[in-house]
Amino acid sequence: MTVEPSVRVEDKLFYNRYLVDVGRPHIKVRAHTKPSAQLLALLRACPARCYELNDKGQVEITVDGCIECGTCRVIGEPTGDIEWSYPRGGYGVLFKFG
Amino acid sequence: MIEERFDAIVIGAGMAGNAAALTMAKRGMKVLQLERGEYSGSKNVQGAILYADMLEKLIPDFREDAPLERHLVEQRFWMMDDRSHVGLHYCSDEFNEQRPNRYTIIRAQFDKWFSSKVREAGATVLCETTVTELAQDAKGKVVGVRTDRGGGEIHADVVVLAEGVNGLLGTRAGLRERPKPDKVALAVKEMHFLQRETIEERFNLEGDEGVVIEAAGTISRGMTGMGFIYANKECISLGIGCLVADFQRTGETPYGLLDRFKRHPSVARLIKGSEVKEYSAHLIPEGGYKAIPQLYGEGWVVVGDAAQLNNAIHREGSNLAMTSGRIAAEAISQVRSRRAPMSAENLALYKKMLDDSFVIKDLKKYKDMPKLMHTNSQNFFLTYPQLVSRAMQNFVRVDGTPKTEKEKVTLKSFVNARSWIGLFGDAFRLARAWR
Numbered sequence: 092m093t094v095e096p097s098v099r100v101e102d103k104l105f106y107n108r109y110l111v112d113v114g115r116p117h118i119k120v121r122a123h124t125k126p127s128a129q130l131l132a133l134l135r136a137c138p139a140r141c142y143e144l145n146d147k148g149q150v151e152i153t154v155d156g157c158i159e160c161g162t163c164r165v166i167g168e169p170t171g172d173i174e175w176s177y178p179r180g181g182y183g184v185l186f187k188f189g
Numbered sequence: 190m191i192e193e194r195f196d197a198i199v200i201g202a203g204m205a206g207n208a209a210a211l212t213m214a215k216r217g218m219k220v221l222q223l224e225r226g227e228y229s230g231s232k233n234v235q236g237a238i239l240y241a242d243m244l245e246k247l248i249p250d251f252r253e254d255a256p257l258e259r260h261l262v263e264q265r266f267w268m269m270d271d272r273s274h275v276g277l278h279y280c281s282d283e284f285n286e287q288r289p290n291r292y293t294i295i296r297a298q299f300d301k302w303f304s305s306k307v308r309e310a311g312a313t314v315l316c317e318t319t320v321t322e323l324a325q326d327a328k329g330k331v332v333g334v335r336t337d338r339g340g341g342e343i344h345a346d347v348v349v350l351a352e353g354v355n356g357l358l359g360t361r362a363g364l365r366e367r368p369k370p371d372k373v374a375l376a377v378k379e380m381h382f383l384q385r386e387t388i389e390e391r392f393n394l395e396g397d398e399g400v401v402i403e404a405a406g407t408i409s410r411g412m413t414g415m416g417f418i419y420a421n422k423e424c425i426s427l428g429i430g431c432l433v434a435d436f437q438r439t440g441e442t443p444y445g446l447l448d449r450f451k452r453h454p455s456v457a458r459l460i461k462g463s464e465v466k467e468y469s470a471h472l473i474p475e476g477g478y479k480a481i482p483q484l485y486g487e488g489w490v491v492v493g494d495a496a497q498l499n500n501a502i503h504r505e506g507s508n509l510a511m512t513s514g515r516i517a518a519e520a521i522s523q524v525r526s527r528r529a530p531m532s533a534e535n536l537a538l539y540k541k542m543l544d545d546s547f548v549i550k551d552l553k554k555y556k557d558m559p560k561l562m563h564t565n566s567q568n569f570f571l572t573y574p575q576l577v578s579r580a581m582q583n584f585v586r587v588d589g590t591p592k593t594e595k596e597k598v599t600l601k602s603f604v605n606a607r608s609w610i611g612l613f614g615d616a617f618r619l620a621r622a623w624r
Contacts, residue, residue, distance in 0.1 A: 098448045103379070103468035110227075129437075136436045138377045138443040138470035159232065160470040161355030162375045165368055165433050177357065179337045180225050181317030188380045188424075188467045189234045189297035 100140040104156040112182040116154040118163065119174045126150045130172045133163050158184050195221045195345040197521060198334055199312075200320050200358060202229035204507045205493025206351030207303045208247055208514030214310035216522045221343065222312050223336060225319040229307075230300030233353075234378065234471035236419050236426055238401060239294045240508035247515060248306055252288070256298040258421035259399025260289035267455065269406030269416075270578035274455045285398065293399050293419045293426070295380075323348060323362045323489070331362070331488035347488055347521055347531040351514060354472045354494035364489065365482035368497070370437055371563060372476030374414065376430025377443040379451075381463035385423050391459050392420050403504060406574030408450050410441055413475075413566040416450045417504075418459060425460055427451065430473055432563060443470065473506065474499040478556035484543065485536040490517045498548055501562075502555050509548045516542045557622040568615060572606050 118141075120130070130150040133142040139156045142163070152173075164175035177183070199210040202224035210222040226232035238261070244251050263280035284290065308314050324333040324342040333344035350359050354373060359365045383391075392400050404416040414431030429443075429450045436443065450456060474480065474497040481497050484490060492498070493510035500509060520539035521531070529535050543549050562569060580599040603612060 098442075098444045100444050103444065103465070106465055106467050107469075132437045132440070135440050135442045136375070136433065138375065140444075158468070158470045159355075160375060161368075161472050162433055162436075162470070164355060165370050165373060165472070166437055168367060175357070176321075177225055177319050180319040181227055183232075184469075185227055185231050186234065186297050186467065186469060188295045188426075189230055189232075189237075189300070189469060 108185040117178040198345040199349040201351035205510035205514035208511040209349045209518040210307045210312045212518030214312035220312040222314045224316045229304030230297040233296045234469045235296045239292045243508040243511045258293040261291040262398045263400040265402040267404040268574045273578045350491040356495040370434035372480045374430040374473040374475045377470045378428030380467040381425040381460045383463045411567045411571040475501045477559040478552040484540045486533045492517045561622045
C-alpha cells in the first residue's frame with residue numbers, strides 16, 4: 092500500500108477548514124476480522140486517505156479529514172462494510188472556494 | 190422547531206435547490222430550504238463553469254452583482270500523452286460580448302450570492318441543518334422531513350430533493366438507487382493562487398477574459414477520466430476525475446493522479462510558483478440518460494445531480510441542475526395553481542416539461558456514450574492519445590525522412606495498435622454513440 096512519495100495527503104488537508112464533531116463520526120466501519128475487497132479498495136480510493144490498516148490488518152477510519160465526497164459510500168455501503176451519514180448540520184468540511 | 194406548514198421544502202442549496210427555491214418563492218409559495226452547510230456553497234464543489242443562459246432565466250440581471258470570475262473567450266481541448274499534448278483550441282473575440290455566454294466561478298462564493306437572492310425572494314433558508322429522513326405517511330407519500338435539529342417533522346405539500354449526487358435521503362426512502370461505482374466519477378481538485386497578471390500572461394488573456402482547458406489521455410492511466418484547468422481571476426482551479434469503478438479496479442489513488450497531472454510539462458508551467466489554498470473532492474454523475482432515476486412521485490420530485498442530470502461529454506452539469514430545479518418548481522407551481530394535490534400523477538408534469546427541454550434531449554442524444562467510454566477506456570484514454578501524439582511528433586519533426594515514409598510509419602503504428610477492424614470499429618461505435 093505505498094503511496095507516491097511526493098504526495099502527502101495530510102499536507103493537502105491542512106489547506107482546508109473543518110469543524111470536527113468530536114466523538115460523533117459520520118462514517119463507521121463494520122467490525123471485521125478480515126477486510127473485504129471493498130474495504131481494502133477504500134485504502135487507496137479515498138481522496139482524503141481517511142482509511143488505514145491497523146496492526147491487526149483491519150481497516151479503520153478517521154473521519155476528521157473527510158471531504159464528504161461519498162466515494163466510500165458508493166464502494167462500501169452496498170456490502171454493508173460501512174455506514175454512511177452526513178455530519179450534523181454545520182459540522183465537517185467547510186469549503187472556502189469549493 | 191418549526192411548527193408551521195410549508196407549500197414546499199427544498200433539500201439542499203446547490204444550483205438545483207437554489208433554482209427551485211427561488212422560482213417557487215418568486216411565485217408566492219411558502220418555501221423552506223434546508224442546507225447542511227454553514228452557508229449555501231460551503232459543501233458544494235464544482236470546476237466551475239457558469240452558463241449564463243440558464244441563470245438569466247432565473248435572474249436576468251445577474252451580471253450586476255454576481256461574483257463572477259472570468260468570461261470565457263477560449264476553450265482548449267488537450268489530448269495528452271506523458272510528455273506532450275495535442276491541442277484543439279477555439280478562441281474568439283466574439284465572446285467579448287455585452288452578455289458573455291460562459292464564466293468561470295468559485296462555487297462557495299457564487300452559491301452564497303445565489304442564496305441571498307433566494308432569501309430576497311422570500312424563502313426561508315435554514316443552514317447548518319442536516320435532513321435525516323423524509324417523513325412519509327402510511328401509503329408512502331412524502332409529507333415532509335425530519336432534521337438533526339430535532340423537534341419532530343416539518344410538513345409540506347411537496348419536497349424537492351436537491352440533495353446532490355451523493356444524496357442519502359431518496360435512497361433511504363426507497364425512491365431511487367444508490368449511485369453505482371461505474372456511474373459516478375470521483376474528481377479531486379486544488380485551488381492554485383497566483384498573481385492576477387501572472388495568470389493573464391501564462392494563459393494569454395486580457396482583462397477579465399478567461400480560458401478553460403479540458404484534458405484527456407494518459408493522465409488518467411487508461412481509466413475513463415478527464416483533467417481540467419480553469420482560469421479564475423487570481424487562482425486556477427485544477428483537477429482530475431475518473432470513474433469510481435476504475436479507481437476501485439486499478440488501485441490508482443486520486444491524489445497520485447492529480448500529482449502526476451500537475452507535474453505534466455504542459456501543466457506544471459501554468460501553475461509554477463502557485464500557492465494552494467484548498468483541496469476538495471466530489472462525485473460527478475457520469476451514467477447519462479440511462480442512469481436517470483424516477484424523477485417524481487407522491488409528494489416529491491428529484492432535481493440536479495441527485496437525479497444524475499449531467500452531460501459528461503460536454504462537461505455540463507450546473508446548467509442542467511439549474512434548469513431541472515427551475516422546471517420542477519414551475520411544474521409544482523402549475524399544479525398548485527390548479528389547487529390540485531401534489532400526487533405522482535400531477536407531478537408527472539415535471540418530467541414532461543423536462544423531457545421537452547435541452548436537459549433530457551441532450552442526455553438522450555449521448556445515451557450510449559458512457560458505456561462506450563467505459564468499456565473502451567484503454568483505447569480512448571491511453572492507446573489513441575499515445576498514437577496521436579506520436580503521429581504529430583512524426584509529422585512536425587524534420588529529420589530528413591521522406592514524408593511518404595513518415596506517413597507509412599504513422600499508419601502502421603495505428604494498425605499495429607488497433608488493427609484495421611479495430612480502427613473502423615472504434616470509429617463506427619463512436620459515430621453511432623455520438624449521433
